[in-house]
Amino acid sequence: MMDLLKHELFKIISRKSVLIVAVLLLLTYGLFIASRSDHYHNASQEYKPYERVITEADREMVLKVFEDEERYNKDTPPSERGLLQDIWDIQSMQAGYERQLEEIRAQLDRSVLGSYEYKQHALHEQLLLEKGPPSGQVYYNKPWAYMIDMIDQFGVAFMGAMILIGLASLYSEEYSTGMDSLLLSSRKGKGKLITAKCCAAIIYTSSCCFLFALINIVVHALLFGNLDGANTPLYSLSKYGDSHPFGTSPYSLMVGQYYAIQLGVHLVGSVAFGLAVMFISSLSASSFVTLFVSGCILGVPYLLNDLFNMQIQVIEWLSFYSYSQLMRVTRLFNYFQTVNLGNIPVLYPVAALSVITVVTGLLVWGTRLVFRKHQVSA
Amino acid sequence: MKLTIQDISKQYKDKWAISHFSAELNNGVYGLLGPNGAGKTTLMRMLADILQPTAGNILLDGEDIRTMGDGYRDLLGYLPQHCGFYKQFTAHRFLMYIASLKGQEKKYALAKVDEMLHLVGLADHANRKIKSFSGGMRRRLGIAQALLNDPKVLILDEPTAGLDPKERIRFRNILSELSGDRIVLLSTHIVSDIEYVAKEVLLMNEGQLLKQDRLVTLLEQLKGMVWKAMIDESQLSSLKRHYKVGNILRQPSGIEVRILSKEQPLPSARTETPGLEDLYLYYFNEELAE
Structure with a gap:
């Protein structure tokens, strides 16, 4: 089994196309980093004086700077703009939390006791209360903000491309080259070979995922000079001058905890997509067809919902459970959403991970069935 | 060892590629002769357990090969008509891969792969990538992989296609040495391939067995x-x-x-x-x- 697994892995990584795509993606990553090079600035010392409860005087100081065109303009360094913005946002975040609670309580009052809606709002309230109101402090966690954003944005493209180029030919190439005759007529061809291919797909995908995470963490640590902010609250996470994507998140997580969850879910999503590509590959003798179909499965929900913002229920539902959404992770945790399971509200991350686990299990079983029953007739 | 082909048929859409084919093969070399489209490859694929018959059974020593599953394929060596390769693999790695597919232990496989590479005259090219091999060399590598597990049932579909006369003689000699304790079925268009080694010849056309007999008996009819x-x-x-x-x-x-x-x-x-x-x-x- 181990020998078969090694050979299957070698078949994937010895392809020149895998190496070429990996190099091109890393070059693109480099360009992506270079395009916002002015953001990679260690501002921990500038943030230090404000790591306390922000006062009205602080807000007035920020307002003055905002109004002073000589001090606050397009040439203002992102780190300075970020600090000012973060100080300014504190009040609205605190107000937002209170407003959220009020709205939930009003909805609770309007809901029928014991109904799904009631349970959903009660759960939301419970999570928000556990999380507590924003502390009113400014936190420095920029290296993590950029790192997490990179996985959310470029990480999906990187993993998608690496999975497609590496795994689209997993079975398709066996059919197109005529190797299926030898494989299926061998002792282990209808059993352990399929397990070995599945394990090779998981190892290859996981390796790409870890490689990207490692590069990402090293690059950000080098660019920022540190990885400060792992123990800051998730709601405070933002890039310089950006909004707080987790500002309304109901989850009381620290940035470091979220990063670990993000990596884990990103890995699960990537492996699930890799195994979906493997299944499609088992159905087609053409690697190109596998590549195209799998590419559409990954890209179309993202394009329609995220890029073109099409608010059609089917598309939203598809996007809700799409591989790209799971691999991005952010949307699973940045707002409160539940799925109705027998009148019980199930949190979106739990529902998405459960659905993807069941679907992936079925696809692996399907791959096994398709290849075992494959008839060599052409 | 006895391989029984029991009234098998294979239908593709509205065409019967094999129709009510029955034969019995014991240890020795059997030559399968027939024109293009006679159904030789379809028959061999069914014997190699990579194509299911529409009707009928194939039995090895009385047991259905579908029931035997892995056990049957463990005894099988198969060279398809169009044998695929991984072009980025060296000949040695390719055979090691096939050895692991056949469930051989690494230590045993290493020795067996070397033996097979010598047998087919590719020992000097063991570490060359398959993409640099000529058609004849690839065919020899295909023969090597089929023999790797010392099969008791050897199915060879056009094994000498692409081989030069010297290589064909070498192949015939290998076959003669092997044929004692196993069933070998080989199809070919080159009649001299089986003229000297085949114990019996199966003549088939349009998916049906026309004759199965010893070569001398068949030739006797033409006297x-x-x-x-x-x-x-x-x-x-x-x-x-x-x-x-x-x-x-x-x-x-x-x-x-x-x-x-x-x-x-x-x-x-x-x-x-x-x-x-x-x-x-x-x-x-x-x-x-x-």
Whole structure:
């Protein structure tokens, strides 16, 4: 089994196309980093004086700077703009939390006791209360903000491309080259070979995922000079001058905890997509067809919902459970959403991970069935 | 060991590629002869457990090969007509991969792979990538992979296609050495491949078995039907119209022809000892016989 697994892995990584795509993606990553090079600035010392409860005087100081065109303009360094913005946002975040609670309580009052809606709002309230109101402090966690954003944005493209180029030919190439005759007529061809291919797909995908995470963490640590902010609250996470994507998140997580969850879910999503590509590959003798179909499965929900913002229920539902959404992770945790399971509200991350686990299990079983029953007739 | 093909048929859409084919194979080499489209490859695929028959069974020592599953394939060596390779693999790595597919331990496989590479004359090319191999070398590598597990049932679909005469002789010798304690079924268009090694010949056409017998017995039937004569150009077309004409050899004194006929076709014709080519012509050129 181990020998078969090694050979299957070698078949994937010895392809020149895998190496070429990996190099091109890393070059693109480099360009992506270079395009916002002015953001990679260690501002921990500038943030230090404000790591306390922000006062009205602080807000007035920020307002003055905002109004002073000589001090606050397009040439203002992102780190300075970020600090000012973060100080300014504190009040609205605190107000937002209170407003959220009020709205939930009003909805609770309007809901029928014991109904799904009631349970959903009660759960939301419970999570928000556990999380507590924003502390009113400014936190420095920029290296993590950029790192997490990179996985959310470029990480999906990187993993998608690496999975497609590496795994689209997993079975398709066996059919197109005529190797299926030898494989299926061998002792282990209808059993352990399929397990070995599945394990090779998981190892290859996981390796790409870890490689990207490692590069990402090293690059950000080098660019920022540190990885400060792992123990800051998730709601405070933002890039310089950006909004707080987790500002309304109901989850009381620290940035470091979220990063670990993000990596884990990103890995699960990537492996699930890799195994979906493997299944499609088992159905087609053409690697190109596998590549195209799998590419559409990954890209179309993202394009329609995220890029073109099409608010059609089917598309939203598809996007809700799409591989790209799971691999991005952010949307699973940045707002409160539940799925109705027998009148019980199930949190979106739990529902998405459960659905993807069941679907992936079925696809692996399907791959096994398709290849075992494959008839060599052409 | 006995391989029984029990009334098998294979249908593709509205065409029957194999129709009610039955045969029994014991240890020894069996040659499968038939024209293109006769169903040889389909039959061999079913024997290699990579294609399911529409009807009928294949039994090894009385047990259905579908029930045997891995156990049957463990005894099987198969060389498909169009054998695929991983071009980025070296010959050695490719055979090691096949060895692991056949469930061989690494230590045993290393020794066996070296032995097979020597056997097919590729030992000096073991570490070359397959993409740099010629067609003949790839065919030899295909033969090596089929023999890797010392199979008890060896299915070879056109094994000598692409081999030069020297390589074909080497292959025939390998086959002769191997044939003692296993069933070998090989299909070919090159009749000389089986002329000297086949214990029995299976003649098939349009998915059906026409004859299965020892080669001498089959040739015995043609005794007195194979003629050789010297003719001139003007006689050739008339002769072709009325008889099955085999080899045509142009010589300074005229044209030497080999003719299949129950009666003497020409006064100058002399009987010849029948060969496998005559047999092939006799069975697979029916329209001329009428």
